[in-house]
Amino acid sequence: NAGVTQTPKFRILKIGQSMTLQCTQDMNHNYMYWYRQDPGMGLKLIYYSVGAGITDKGEVPNGYNVSRSTTEDFPLRLELAAPSQTSVYFCASSVQGRLGGTQYFGPGTRLLVL
Amino acid sequence: AQSVAQPEDQVNVAEGNPLTVKCTYSVSGNPYLFWYVQYPNRGLQFLLKYITGDNLVKGSYGFEAEFNKSQTSFHLKKPSALVSDSALYFCAVSQTEQNAGGTSYGKLTFGQGTILTVHP
Numbered sequence: 001n002a003g004v005t006q007t008p009k010f011r012i013l014k015i016g017q018s019m020t021l022q023c024t025q026d027m028n029h030n031y032m033y034w035y036r037q038d039p040g041m042g043l044k045l046i047y048y049s050v051g052a053g054i055t056d057k058g059e060v061p062n063g064y065n066v067s068r069s070t071t072e073d074f075p076l077r078l079e080l081a082a083p084s085q086t087s088v089y090f091c092a093s094s095v096q097g098r099l100g101g102t103q104y105f106g107p108g109t110r111l112l113v114l
Numbered sequence: 115a116q117s118v119a120q121p122e123d124q125v126n127v128a129e130g131n132p133l134t135v136k137c138t139y140s141v142s143g144n145p146y147l148f149w150y151v152q153y154p155n156r157g158l159q160f161l162l163k164y165i166t167g168d169n170l171v172k173g174s175y176g177f178e179a180e181f182n183k184s185q186t187s188f189h190l191k192k193p194s195a196l197v198s199d200s201a202l203y204f205c206a207v208s209q210t211e212q213n214a215g216g217t218s219y220g221k222l223t224f225g226q227g228t229i230l231t232v233h234p
Contacts, residue, residue: 004157042118042204042224043158090157094220101208101220102148105157 002026004106006091012112013081021076021109023091031094032074033058033103034066036087043090049074081113116141116209120225127195128233135190135228137205146208146220147188149179152227153201161203164188175199195232202227 007022025032030051035043045058049068063085065077074093078085088110092103117140127133139145146165150158162173169181179190188205204227208220 040123040226042206042226043222045221092158102160102163103222104160105150107157108155 004091004093004104006106006109010110017081018079021089023074024072025093029093029095033092034076035090038087083113086113116207116223118205118207118223118225120205120228122228124229126231129197130194133192133195135203137188138186139207141207141209148206149190150204151201197232197234200230200232202229
């Protein structure tokens with residue numbers, strides 16, 4: 001049982017490039033989330049999904065897109081990378097999105113946009 | 115809107131001494147409170163949560179947290195700190211959020227984090 005896995009661990013992008021951050025969970029969780037973590041800040045929610053085929057915006061969705069074609073996978077797409085997207089990105093999942101449900105996090109992807 | 119404050123950016127304690135990492139919250143309705151820990155270059159790990167019931171919640175690695183409704187606090191504690199406890203600690207509060215389509219989920223709002231350093 002691997003939990004939540006993310007790839008790549010680290011990536012450097014040039015301004016304007018695009019990339020997809022991969023996230024997979026093997027816990028059969030319906031809810032999945034993408035967060036970004038900036039230095040000295042807590043985590044900010046980018047997008048979330050309540051199940052396959054259903055996604056919605058979080059607090060900071062601009063510049064990102066997501067899709068959820070399967071229960072296991074929830075990739076995050078950056079179309080035109082900007083320096084403001086330099087951050088650490090975390091994917092998380094929970095068995096359901098109910099109040100008080102525990103979210104389980106992946107190890108993160110560190111992204112540097114130059 | 116819900117919010118979480120961790121008033122100390124950094125906490126330093128000697129190994130073997132008790133530790134406290136502070137957290138206060140603001141939420142309408144009953145709070146659902148969490149503590150997560152992040153070790154260097156790792157993801158967040160769940161420590162404990164308060165949903166209802168006993169105000170003292172016990173969690174992983176010997177940590178516990180005390181829920182105080184009148185002071186709107188949820189401080190993390192450990193009776194005897196270890197050097198291996200050194201990490202970044204996040205407090206979070208969960209409240210129901212509803213999207214435009216009417217789907218509800220438990221939105222987590224995080225504090226800015228507190229760096230705990232335990233000295234040998």
